[in-house]
Amino acid sequence: MDVNNTIARRIRDLRGAKGWSLGTLAERSAVSRSNISLIERGESSPTAVVLDRLATALGVSVASLFDRDATPSEDELSPHSSVSNQLLWTDPASGYVRRNLSPPARSPIQLVAVEFPAGQHVSFETGVRDAEIYQQVWVMDGAMEITVGDRSWRLETGDCLAMKLDCPISFRNLSSRSTRYLVALCNLSFDKSWSKQ
Known part of the structure; x- marks a missing residue:
């Protein structure tokens, strides 16, 4: 899987788990709503600084944004x-x-x-x-x-x-x-x- 798609899915999943809109994440992270939208669609390669802002707002580490699946099945937990x-x-x-x-x-x-x-x-x-x-x-x-x-x-x-x-x-x-x-x-x-x- 493409790394930008992995990041996109992970951010969407984390935002969804919190019940946040794009606007809420934008406000909490100081990353524009349009930039987050592009990232979540896998159409933008965010910088390390942007990833850190999003991770901080979502309460996770930057490394966790690279997890392939936010909710893996037991079979995938190798x-x-x-x-x-x-x-x-x-x-x-x-x-x-x-x-x-x-x-x-x-x-x-x-x-x-x-x-x-x-x-x-x-x-x-x-x-x-x-x-x-x-x-x-x-x-x-x-x-x-x-x-x-x-x-x-x-x-x-x-x-x-x-x-x-x-x-x-x-x-x-x-x-x-x-x-x-x-x-x-x-x-x-x-x-x-x-x-x-």
Whole structure:
């Protein structure tokens, strides 16, 4: 399935589960109604910043917007994720490439691998969410600067940074080569009823 169609279905399902109109999601996310409509029809490739605004408004992580099905059947809840089935997505604004590593089996933990191009910058306006989500970033190769709220860290290969997704976060690759890093997310508000295997 095309990644834009996966994102489209997931946002439609999450919005529908809350009983929100397009206008309500637009108001809560500061993303225009027309842009959300295009995204939900799979006719627009949203940027990472737009996805973060929508995820924050919907009370989920950005990684969960790449889940293939919002309500998978028990047969689809495999604990295995083969590399050929892992969704790849490229941010049209920065060119960063993210791969969702986690299997479809519901878990409070999600893993995402990212390749962040040299000289690029992405800022998320992440705010307080309904869900309590924590994230750790482990740099596998390269270096980058991460700012969480008003505090910045320079991470080199092997460094790890933990944060709660409740304030603005920015990622900068100030080096002359791509940086690869792993993101581990934990949703403490996880619905355990979906974790049956």
